[in-house]
Amino acid sequence: MDLVDKRDVLIGDFRPSLGFYGGVRVGVYLDTTEPKHAKIKGFAMETLKRSSKVWLQELRSNLNIFWGTIESEISKNGAASYIFPLQRCIFSFLCASLAGVDASVSPDIAENGWKTINTWLALQVIPTAKLGVVPQPLEEILLHTWPYPSLLIAGNYKKLYNFIDENAGDCLRLGQEEFGLTRDEAIQNLLFVLGFNAYGGFSVFLPSLIGRITGDNSGLQERIRTEVRRVCGSGSDLNFKTVNEMELVKSVVYETLRFSPPVPLQFARARKDFQISSHDAVFEVKKGELLCGYQPLVMRDANVFDEPEEFKPDRYVGETGSELLNYLYWSNGPQTGTPSASNKQCAAKDIVTLTASLLVADLFLRYDTITGDSGSIKAVVKAK
Numbered sequence: 085m086d087l088v089d090k091r092d093v094l095i096g097d098f099r100p101s102l103g104f105y106g107g108v109r110v111g112v113y114l115d116t117t118e119p120k121h122a123k124i125k126g127f128a129m130e131t132l133k134r135s136s137k138v139w140l141q142e143l144r145s146n147l148n149i150f151w152g153t154i155e156s157e158i159s160k161n162g163a164a165s166y167i168f169p170l171q172r173c174i175f176s177f178l179c180a181s182l183a184g185v186d187a188s189v190s191p192d193i194a195e196n197g198w199k200t201i202n203t204w205l206a207l208q209v210i211p212t213a214k215l216g217v218v219p220q221p222l223e224e225i226l227l228h229t230w231p232y233p234s235l236l237i238a239g240n241y242k243k244l245y246n247f248i249d250e251n252a253g254d255c256l257r258l259g260q261e262e263f264g265l266t267r268d269e270a271i272q273n274l275l276f277v278l279g280f281n282a283y284g285g286f287s288v289f290l291p292s293l294i295g296r297i298t299g300d301n302s303g304l305q306e307r308i309r310t311e312v313r314r315v316c317g318s319g320s321d322l323n324f325k326t327v328n329e330m331e332l333v334k335s336v337v338y339e340t341l342r343f344s345p346p347v348p349l350q351f352a353r354a355r356k357d358f359q360i361s362s363h364d365a366v367f368e369v370k371k372g373e374l375l376c377g378y379q380p381l382v383m384r385d386a387n388v389f390d391e392p393e394e395f396k397p398d399r400y401v402g403e404t405g406s407e408l409l410n411y412l413y414w415s416n417g418p419q420t421g422t423p424s425a426s427n428k429q430c431a432a433k434d435i436v437t438l439t440a441s442l443l444v445a446d447l448f449l450r451y452d453t454i455t456g457d458s459g460s461i462k463a464v465v466k467a468k
């Protein structure tokens with residue numbers, strides 16, 4: 085981090101109004117040289133560590149509800165759009181695991197909390213996101229010209245704030261007592277990690293993973309099913325340890341992150357003049373310039389990845405395969421790196437890939453086959 089500064093550049097040189105976070109500059113906008121970054125990152129990492137006790141159980145019980153909804157939709161309508169039911173599942177899972185709160189203690193939040201987060205996220209990212217809903221140059225003129233005011237979502241955001249304030253006491257005390265945050269800072273940062281980092285990240289990543297598997301007709305489903313049932317078959321359950329033994333499942337998860345990185349752009353500002361080299365060129369960077377890293381380009385580098393434009397489910401299997409983890413950058417750092425207070429790598433680098441692997445394994449303990457794409461599921465055949 086001695087070369088670049090990450091202050092306020094999460095989504096480029098535009099930072100959404102701090103009104104979206106009650107005026108607090110939350111952790112993702114802080115550079116590592118700002119003392120508060122270490123406190124807030126420490127809070128996020130300790131929250132994750134504590135949540136590991138209930139993570140698996142909460143994930144599976146919420147997935148159970150999710151798949152129940154999908155099955156009844158399929159039997160009623162012949163197909164199920166799954167994005168919204170999945171988002172409801174992710175929201176309720178994250179409230180329980182990260183914040184330690186059962187969302188159903190507030191029927192309003194259980195029903196509408198995830199919808200509020202969708203609007204809150206959209207208002208922040210639309211000014212810089214490529215949507216493709218209207219042709220250019222209209223998208224630039226109509227959607228990318230002005231920031232959207234936080235006031236548009238302030239009332240519903242306040243409800244989420246109160247929900248966390250009233251129910252997430254243990255987690256908030258951790259932020260206050262162990263990391264020296266005020267209660268307001270703890271709430272705003274917890275809401276950001278839960279709503280933006282975790283809910284936002286999973287809402288993009290999990291549909292692309294599910295779509296990749298359900299749309300496959302190369303025999304991948306059968307191979308995954310065999311692996312999952314071999315590992316979980318002889319009396320051993322699905323858990324963090326057993327999922328770690330599933331080389332193909334993990335490789336499919338890594339390959340999805342390489343092929344379709346959920347957060348494709350990263351930004352940082354040069355702290356000083358320096359040179360940056362690619363395989364065959366050297367570039368001069370001047371102090372103060374804003375650099376943009378484009379993951380889809382980096383992770384399709386033909387000097388590193390064999391047939392980079394191909395989705396290869398087994399790419400990361402075995403010893404040579406696992407060396408490629410040094411070049412898997414979805415988390416703003418290599419998959420072999422360690423998130424810490426002194427870098428800006430995703431605090432959940434490992435739990436994200438584990439969670440996705442658990443979802444895949446859970447799916448093939450439930451079903452023999454599943455058919456669909458990244459938006460809908462057409463059929464499931466229950467495990468015999």
Ligand code: HEM
Pocket residue numbers: 090094111112113125128132277281282283284285286289346347349350351414415416427428429430431432436
């Ligand atoms: C699929 C899900 C996720 C994806 C794709 C993702 C991706 C990322 C990326 C790319 C960054 C770096 C942003 C930047 O500075 O440019 C980041 C940062 C971060 N992520 Fe994740 N993330 C995910 C899930 C989570 C979860 C579940 C947590 C829960 C604790 C989390 C916590 C964080 C935190 C706290 C940071 C800020 C790190 C810092 O300021 O040093 N993320 N994430």
